[in-house]
Amino acid sequence: MDDKLRTPGAVRDAERWTAHNYHPLPVVISSAEGAWLTDVDGRRYLDFLAGYSALNFGHRHPQLIAAAHAQLDRLTLTSRAFIHDQFADFCRELAELCGKDLVLPMNTGAEAVETGIKVARKWGYQVKGVPAGQANIVVAEGNFHGRTTTIVSFSTDEDARADFGPYTPGFTVVPYGDLAALTAAIDENTVAVLLEPIQGEQGVVVPPEGYLPGVRQVCTERDVLFIADEIQSGLGRTGATFACDHEGVVPDMYLLGKALGGGIVPVSAVAANADVLGVLKPGQHGSTFGGNPLACAVATEVVRLLATGEFQRRSAELGERLRAGLEGLVGKGLVEVRVRGLWAGLDIDPALMSGREACERLAARGVLAKDTHGSTIRLAPPLVITEEEIDLAMTQLAEVLAA
Template sequence: MTSATTAVDSAMARIIADEDAHVAHNYHPLPVVISRGEGAWVTDVEGRRYLDLLSAYSALNFGHGHPAIVAAAHEQLNRLTLTSRAYHNDALGPFAAALAALCGKDLVLPMNTGAEAVETGIKVARAWGYRVKGIAADRAQVIVAHGNFHGRTTTIVGFSDDPDARADFGPFAPGFVHVPFGDAAAIEAAITPETAAVLIEPIQGEAGVVLPPEGYLRAVREICTRNNVLFIADEIQSGLGRVGETFACDREGVVPDVYLLGKALGGGILPVSAVVADREVLGVIQPGEHGSTFGGNPLAAAVGLRVVEMLQTGEFQTRAKALGEHLEARLDALVGHGVTAVRVAGLWAGVDIDPAFGTGREIAERLIGRGVLVKDTHGQTIRIAPPLVVRATELDWAVEQLKLVLAP
């Protein structure tokens, strides 16, 4: 090892050690320290470049520092960043109108993080259940799926079945009924007169990009309509171009009653989330019943509007679909060669690693040494979700690096 290499490793180690000493250990980051990003690539503190195949869990669908999004942020930064919703601002209305149109809905309730959007969706569903459907007070139920991941608040982890998410954080809020993911008949069997909503991810991301069987979303839509139950689609990871459509629900031509959006809505610049629904649903919330100091702030609205404008062209959806097919063909070739299964939706893939070749974490760490960043989940799975601006040749190179780290 040369003295220059030793200095590089020592500098990296010092930065990681400083973070470990002063940041709560609620994450176990991979051993890389990123300092710059552009497009689909990031650079660490020592100048080494990596292809980003995580995109901050789909928050960076448009890549690092997309010029159009950065320009919108800069322009708004120079004018106005925050008013709170105590006053009107001139950026929120255009953003809400554009997002509502993109979703084919009437109203937008702006928030910040994805978990806030989910919490808001639950409140809306309960209020609708009591005020519109006529469910008795404090009796409303929401049906959720096993294997779900909707966020980290105490309400949300209370209806998770992941022990790491739940352990030592109770007691939890009642009112949630669990059914197997992908089983529409189980949803129908679980519905009672007290059911207000069905809350599902159209594709389960944190679980490892788990796709439901064909026709599942159509069946859920029909069941909810027939039983006067809201269909709430958590599209926080799957939405906004990731799967080759604007929303994952579009893959089956389905429109939910409520969209929960976040991550990519902030353009990789700041947290922006939203609940989007028609007036007869979202209109149940009245002044004083729900709010957020930063929700709908002018900076977030300006960035969100630019994101919506970029999605309106369909360019990113088309690109994700074509590149996803390209990626799937190359990943499929690894099945039986260190990979046991591959699941792909647009430019989003779950790759199950053969335990004989290592854990998902071990494979992710080996890929760092070859200039590729992925993230493991649930032991043996790695997730691949590159920015939608990635090139086919870059995907080919990344798969080749995966092949090399899986070589016997």
């Protein structure tokens, strides 16, 4: 081993001083631009994770960096005790992008989910007339909505859930993609159905055609809110602004995050109409940093990038190239692939290697990706990636599978 390499020591220090709630690849990044990362030893990597879709627009997108720099020189935080000059533009432009009346800004994806849960319950009591303390929400097996104590209470992933009880009641779990089971689970006290239009953490699982329209229909018929967690799947990732758009479905509430912060600051939001978000009154929900000036300045530029449609088109067009490359490897080490836009889940033959082993071998070849659940890998390159870069990653994946 080269004694001058900085990576081994940096990895050791991270392991020594950090709680082991993650198991990262032994790569130590020091700089990045576009779809490329550079580590502390000067080695370059092609980013095929994009911060779990937080970096949809690539690393250090010039328009987003300029907005952040300009705002840093003026104002970064006021708290919601006051109004700042970036707030209204952000909320208005995001509401218009979503086709909704109102926006409630928060910081992290989990906060957006918690906000959605609170709003749905309050709506159920004040508007639908559910008896106090009886509201329930229908969710799906294999979900990933975050890691707060309430959210892990309805997770079916034991790594995320075990030993964090007692668990929050009020959730009914049904199989993902099973409309009949979902319909049967709705009762007079159901206030919402909370779903990911595509389950990312589960391995980019796309529901059967007609499922999301069916969910929309039954929610309308039974006076239940349809909450779409588009924190990973939204904002251009799948080749449309929202994953729900692929089947013409409009939920009652969008939960957004990750890419909304442009890879610069954490930004999340709930978007819904006034008859839903209007149930909240002053003092009933909030966040010191939610909707801060720096976050709003960056997120407004994110919304403006999406408003052009350019990134949705890129994701759709380049996604077909990604699909072709991956489908060509089925039977050559891959068992199954699932692709929607520039988002893919691939199941490696478990007799060959685990997903972790595959990601380690890809990293050794200069491509960074992330495993999930055994032999499954997720791919989510930045939407600024090129055809040549996709081809490069597919060549490296093929060589890993053939090794």
